[in-house]
Each structure stands twice: as C-alpha cells, then as structure tokens.
Amino acid sequence: MMNKVSETLGRLGGVNLLPLALAAVAFVLIGAPSSWVTLTVAGLSMGMMVFLMASGLSLVFGLMDVLNFGHSAFISFGAFVAATVLAALSTWLDGGWMLASAALALALLAAIAFGLAAGLFFETVIIRPVYRDHLRQILITMGALIVSEQIILAVWGGTPVSVPRPAFLEGAWIVGDVSMEIYRLFAVGLGAAVFVGLMVLLNRTRIGLLIRAGVENREMVEALGFKINRLFIGVFMLGSALAALGGAMWAGYETLITPALGGEMMIVVFIVVIIGGLGSIEGTLLGAIIVGLTANYIGYLAPKLALASNMILMMAILMWRPSGLRPAVK
Amino acid sequence: MKPTYGTIAVKSAMLVIAALLLFAPFLFQDIRALEVAARICIFIVLVASYDLLIGYTGIVSFAHTMFFGFGAYGSAIALKQMGPGWESVALGTLAGVALSLIVATAIGLISLRVKAIFFAMITLAAASVVLVLASQLSQITGGEDGITYRTPDLFKTATKLAVDEDGKVLRWFGVKLNGKLAAYYFVFVTSLVLFLVMLRITVSPLGTVLKAIRENEARAEAIGYRVVAYRTFVFCLSAVVASLAGSVYAVWLKYTGPDTALSFAIMIDILLMVVIGGMGTMWGAVIGASLMVMAQYYLRDLMGAASEATAALPLLPELLAPDRWLFWLGIIFILLVYFFPRGIAGTLMARGQRA
Numbered sequence: 001m002m003n004k005v006s007e008t009l010g011r012l013g014g015v016n017l018l019p020l021a022l023a024a025v026a027f028v029l030i031g032a033p034s035s036w037v038t039l040t041v042a043g044l045s046m047g048m049m050v051f052l053m054a055s056g057l058s059l060v061f062g063l064m065d066v067l068n069f070g071h072s073a074f075i076s077f078g079a080f081v082a083a084t085v086l087a088a089l090s091t092w093l094d095g096g097w098m099l100a101s102a103a104l105a106l107a108l109l110a111a112i113a114f115g116l117a118a119g120l121f122f123e124t125v126i127i128r129p130v131y132r133d134h135l136r137q138i139l140i141t142m143g144a145l146i147v148s149e150q151i152i153l154a155v156w157g158g159t160p161v162s163v164p165r166p167a168f169l170e171g172a173w174i175v176g177d178v179s180m181e182i183y184r185l186f187a188v189g190l191g192a193a194v195f196v197g198l199m200v201l202l203n204r205t206r207i208g209l210l211i212r213a214g215v216e217n218r219e220m221v222e223a224l225g226f227k228i229n230r231l232f233i234g235v236f237m238l239g240s241a242l243a244a245l246g247g248a249m250w251a252g253y254e255t256l257i258t259p260a261l262g263g264e265m266m267i268v269v270f271i272v273v274i275i276g277g278l279g280s281i282e283g284t285l286l287g288a289i290i291v292g293l294t295a296n297y298i299g300y301l302a303p304k305l306a307l308a309s310n311m312i313l314m315m316a317i318l319m320w321r322p323s324g325l326r327p328a329v330k
Numbered sequence: 331m332k333p334t335y336g337t338i339a340v341k342s343a344m345l346v347i348a349a350l351l352l353f354a355p356f357l358f359q360d361i362r363a364l365e366v367a368a369r370i371c372i373f374i375v376l377v378a379s380y381d382l383l384i385g386y387t388g389i390v391s392f393a394h395t396m397f398f399g400f401g402a403y404g405s406a407i408a409l410k411q412m413g414p415g416w417e418s419v420a421l422g423t424l425a426g427v428a429l430s431l432i433v434a435t436a437i438g439l440i441s442l443r444v445k446a447i448f449f450a451m452i453t454l455a456a457a458s459v460v461l462v463l464a465s466q467l468s469q470i471t472g473g474e475d476g477i478t479y480r481t482p483d484l485f486k487t488a489t490k491l492a493v494d495e496d497g498k499v500l501r502w503f504g505v506k507l508n509g510k511l512a513a514y515y516f517v518f519v520t521s522l523v524l525f526l527v528m529l530r531i532t533v534s535p536l537g538t539v540l541k542a543i544r545e546n547e548a549r550a551e552a553i554g555y556r557v558v559a560y561r562t563f564v565f566c567l568s569a570v571v572a573s574l575a576g577s578v579y580a581v582w583l584k585y586t587g588p589d590t591a592l593s594f595a596i597m598i599d600i601l602l603m604v605v606i607g608g609m610g611t612m613w614g615a616v617i618g619a620s621l622m623v624m625a626q627y628y629l630r631d632l633m634g635a636a637s638e639a640t641a642a643l644p645l646l647p648e649l650l651a652p653d654r655w656l657f658w659l660g661i662i663f664i665l666l667v668y669f670f671p672r673g674i675a676g677t678l679m680a681r682g683q684r685a
Binding site: 061067129130136138139140142143144153266273278310314315319 | 384388390440441447448450451452454455456458459463594598601605651653654656657659660661663664667668671
C-alpha cells in the first residue's frame with residue numbers, strides 16, 4: 001500500500017510536488033483566497049530572486065567543488081551598482097516607459113557586467129590557488145568577503161541608500177479583490193526566464209554538455225582534451241553575474257539598501273542550496289520556491305515563528321534527506 | 331626530541347605574554363590597559379577552544395560566538411533577574427553551559443556526518459538565527475541595547491581588599507587593592523585554568539585521535555575510531571569552554587549585548603586570531619589573540635593619524651579611516667592563508683625543524 005502511494009507520488013513528480021503541497025496546506029490554513037494569492041505571488045517572487053542569487057553558488061559548487069563564502073559580496077555589489085546607475089539615470093525614470101525601461105535594463109546590465117568582471121578577478125586571484133582544499137577555501141573566501149564588505153562601506157558609506165524604480169513597475173495589479181504588486185510579477189518572470197535559459201544552456205548546448213560532463217568526471221573531460229579551467233572561469237563568472245543580478249533585483253524590491261544586505265541574504269541563500277541539494281539548478285529552484293513560500297505563509301500565519309521557520313525547514317529536510325532534495329549526481 | 335630554535339622562540343614568547351598578563355595591573359596602571367589585558371585573557375580561551383575544532387580536528391564552525399553568547403547571556407540574565415550574588419553567577423553559567431551542550435549535540439549529531447562545507451553553512455545559519463532571536467526577544471535579552479547588571483560585591487571598584495591604618499585602600503607598588511583587581515585576577519585565573527585544561531587535552535590520546543581524523547578521516551574510521559562520535563564530542567567540548575569564557579566575560583564587563591557577545595564581528599575576530607596565530611597549536615591561539623586585541627585597541631589610533639595624513643588623496647583616506655581596519659586585516663588574513671597557512675606560531679616552530 002505504502003509502496004503504491006510513493007510510486008504514484010514519484011510518477012507525479014516526487015519532491016517537485018512539495019511547493020504545491022505547501023501551497024495547498026497554506027490555502028486551508030489561511031482561509032481567505034485573496035490573501036492566499038497575494039502571499040503566494042509574494043513567496044514566488046522572493047523565491048525567484050533568491051534563486052537568482054543561489055543558482056550561481058550551487059553551479060560553481062557542482063562543477064568545481066568550490067564553495068564561495070564570498071558569494072554574498074557579489075549580491076551586495078550588484079545591488080549597489082544597480083542603485084547607483086538608477087540614481088544617475090533618475091531623469092530617465094520619469095520620462096515615459098521607453099526611457100524608464102532603458103534605465104532599468106542599463107542598471108541590470110551594469111550589475112551583470114560588474115558581476116562578470118568581479119567573478120573573473122575572484123576566480124583567478126582568490127580561488128585558483130586553493131582548489132580542492134576545503135578548509136583554506138572557506139577561510140580565503142571568508143577573508144575576501146571581509147575585504148569586499150569593507151570596500152562597499154568605504155565607497156557607499158554605512159547609511160542606507162534608496163533605490164528609485166521605474167514608474168511602470170510601481171503599484172499593484174488588482175483583479176477582483178486580489179492585489180499583486182507588479183514588481184513581484186516582474187521578478188517572477190525574470191527568474192523564470194533565467195531558469196529556462198540555464199536549463200537550455202545546460203541541456204541543449206555543447207558547452208552545457210561539457211559542464212555536465214565536468215560535474216560527473218572532471219579528469220575524463222580533461223583527458224579528452226577540453227580545457228576545463230576555462231570552463232571553470234566561465235561558470236564562475238556566470239554564477240557571479242547571476243548573484244549580482246539577483247542583488248540588483250532585490251535592491252529594487254527593498255527600495256532601501258544597506259551594506260548588510262549581502263550578509264542577510266547569504267543566510268537564506270545557504271539554506272536554499274542546502275535544502276535543494278548542492279550542485280543542481282532544479283534543486284536550487286525548488287529550494288528557493290519552498291523557502292520563499294514558507295517565509296511568506298509563516299509570516300502571515302504566525303509572525304513570531306517567521307525567523308526560525310527557515311531554520312526549522314532546513315533541519316526537517318536534512319533529517320529526511322541528508323544531501324538535500326535533489327542533489328546533483330556525483 | 332630536542333627542542334628547536336623556533337619552538338624555543340615561541341615558548342619564550344608564551345612566558346613573556348603570561349608574565350605580562352599576570353602582572354598587567356601593576357605594569358600598566360590605567361583602566362584601558364587593564365581592559366585590554368582582560369580581553370586578551372578571555373579571547374585566548376575562546377580562540378584556543380575554536381582551535382580545538384578548526385586546527386586539531388579540521389571542523390569549520392561559524393557558531394562559536396553563539397556558544398560564547400549563550401554563556402554571556404546566561405550569566406547576564408541570571409545576574410539581572412536574581413540580583414548580584416555568587417549563586418546567580420553559578421546558575422547562569424550552568425544554564426549557559428547546558429544550553430550550549432544541548433545545541434552543540436543537536437547540531438553535531440545532525441550535521442557532522444556531512445562534508446566540512448555543509449557543516450560550515452549550517453552553523454552559520456544557526457548562529458544568525460540565534461543572533462536575530464537575541465535582538466527580538468527584548469524582554470529577556472534587552473534586545474539591541476543589551477543588559478547592564480551588577481556583579482558580586484567582591485568585584486565592585488569600591489570594595490577594599492585590604493586597608494591600611496587609616497582605613498584607606500592599601501596600595502601595593504602604587505596599585506589600589508580594590509575590587510577591580512579582584513575581578514581581573516578572577517578573569518586571569520579562570521582563563522589560565524581553562525587554557526591549561528585544553529592544553530592537557532591536546533597532548534592526551536584524545537588529541538592524537540582528533541589529529542588523525544583531521545589528517546585522514548576514512549583511515550581513522552577504518553582503524554576503528556567512531557569519527558562522528560569524536561567530532562561531536564570535541565564540538566561539545568569547545569562549545570562548553572566557549573560558553574564558560576562567555577560567562578566570565580559577562581562578569582568582567584558588567585554588560586552583555588549583541589555587540590560584545592553574539593555578533594558576527596566576534597566570529598570574524600576569532601577566525602582572524604586563529605589564522606594569524608597559527609592553526610593546530612595552542613600557542614598560536616595565545617599569539618593570535620594577544621596581537622589582534624592589541625591591534626583592535628591601538629591600531630585604530632594609528633590609522634586615524636594615517637587617514638588624516640593622506641586626506642588630500644582620493645579613496646585612500648576612506649580606506650585608512652579607523653573604522654576600515656578590518657579591510658587591512660582581511661588582506662593580511664588572505665595573504666597569511668596563502669603563504670603561511672600555519673600562522674605565526676606554526677611557521678616559527680617549523681623553521682627550527684628544517685635547520
């Protein structure tokens with residue numbers, strides 16, 4: 001009997017059903033459909049932004065067996081670079097939706113470009129010398145994080161910076177008695193696009209094939225004559241750029257950012273990759289959505305529990321599946 | 331084994347530091363210097379207990395300040411609620427130790443089976459949750475403001491340990507024998523005892539097993555040692571020591587708040603101290619803690635002067651500002667991990683061996 005149930009569940013999608021189950025339970029507990037929709041959209045958008053930040057970390061770990069504790073520096077830098085560009089182009093933001101979206105695109109592109117450049121620097125200077133030495137990796141990337149945070153403090157100061165956002169992303173979209181913030185929908189769309197892009201890159205292109213092969217067996221890929229080091233640099237830069245993009249999106253969501261932003265998000269990002277299983281993009285998405293939904297539902301149902309909810313969720317999932325929901329095959 | 335030249339250098343440095351700390355109230359007669367000396371004592375214990383994890387066993391935990399905080403808040407809350415007495419100190423310390431033991435065992439059993447990296451992430455998450463909890467539960471912990479309280483009467487500055495014929499506080503070499511002195515020696519002696527206990531553990535058979543686990547986990551398991559049990563044990567041990575250090579610090583400071591006992595900045599300090607001093611040797615903890623605490627107190631003054639001197643240049647004054655001292659320490663930290671992974675003590679001790 002139990003076998004049959006688990007078999008059916010497995011055919012329907014197994015652990016992928018968790019967010020749906022979560023949403024269903026929350027629907028019953030919340031009772032009011034309109035607040036449920038609002039919370040679900042909020043949870044999804046938070047999940048998508050966290051997914052952007054976490055995917056790079058997970059990908060880098062899967063391919064290179066490197067865990068970058070300095071990853072949150074890219075998130076902070078992305079946020080501050082985007083905020084600076086938006087503030088510089090603030091006249092564009094008021095000048096019609098064409099100019100406003102150009103300013104937004106420029107800000108996001110600036111964050112991505114910064115992430116690419118910083119990733120290149122980080123990989124070659126900081127991480128290259130300590131491949132395969134976990135202890136020193138943790139220490140070095142932690143040191144790099146300290147230095148980056150100090151640079152942010154020196155450049156932007158310790159006071160909160162406000163982030164202007166284009167007028168067409170302000171406000172909410174109201175259907176019946178359900179209201180959804182437009183910025184959140186935008187975040188969900190962007191996150192989904194990035195996810196699809198990553199899946200296509202990994203599963204449908206030659207580079208993706210090499211990356212997946214590298215995750216499985218690095219020596220064999222090298223023996224076949226491919227320069228895996230270049231691949232590493234590329235993936236690391238991609239991961240950093242995604243983190244910067246996630247940070248930029250988060251800056252627009254919060255509208256007031258402090259240098260502590262990266263550190264605060266890092267905890268959530270860690271929890272997401274641990275829940276999802278390090279090294280897999282699908283796992284990261286799953287983890288991010290679960291964390292986003294839980295945070296919003298619990299925040300509504302039992303605000304006092306909200307702080308500990310992520311931690312409890314992580315403990316529970318680790319007890320059930322010690323290496324996360326969907327770990328990369330290794 | 332003949333003691334090498336480097337080992338002798340490190341050990342004599344130890345003797346000098348111990349002597350300086352022992353006579354600190356008499357050698358440096360101002361309040362700030364005594365504050366620095368007490369902080370060095372506490373941090374030597376804290377860093378040494380962290381070194382048991384990272385240096386001897388190869389476990390990277392970011393939750394060490396959490397245990398330090400449990401001890402500090404335990405004492406602080408007991409002293410605040412039950413009044414300044416020895417029984418509150420004892421009860422608070424015990425409560426802190428018990429909480430540390432429970433949490434350490436739970437984290438250890440759940441997550442010490444997994445890779446070092448997973449463990450580091452889990453402890454980081456746990457520590458940040460506790461930090462947020464401490465600032466949220468403001469009825470008990472005083473929130474961001476922390477708690478101020480009175481300590482047992484013996485440690486009051488007004489307490490006279492000995493009086494001369496006129497009934498005034500007796501002076502020895504110009505130092506008043508008052509409660510402040512008693513408090514300092516309370517800190518010094520407990521720190522010394524805790525440090526010696528840890529030193530004894532590292533040279534015991536248990537210490538050898540821990541090093542074996544660090545060097546080759548699979549092999550230690552194959553020989554028949556239960557790696558998870560040993561790791562959990564050493565994690566609990568270092569948590570208890572950190573918690574005790576926290577309680578002592580709370581009694582010394584008469585104030586406990588997130589910034590002095592729980593913040594992530596302290597965790598970074600501990601990391602820097604361990605790496606600068608040298609991982610895997612108790613002496614490294616002493617050197618690292620002494621250097622870093624001195625730097626914290628005195629380097630900033632120097633940087634302030636440097637910042638003013640370079641005021642005309644772009645960006646440099648901001649980077650040289652006293653608040654940015656972590657920037658430079660971070661760079662030193664990275665360079666040390668690259669070029670001298672054994673830190674000051676380890677590098678010195680190895681030098682003699684080669685010669």
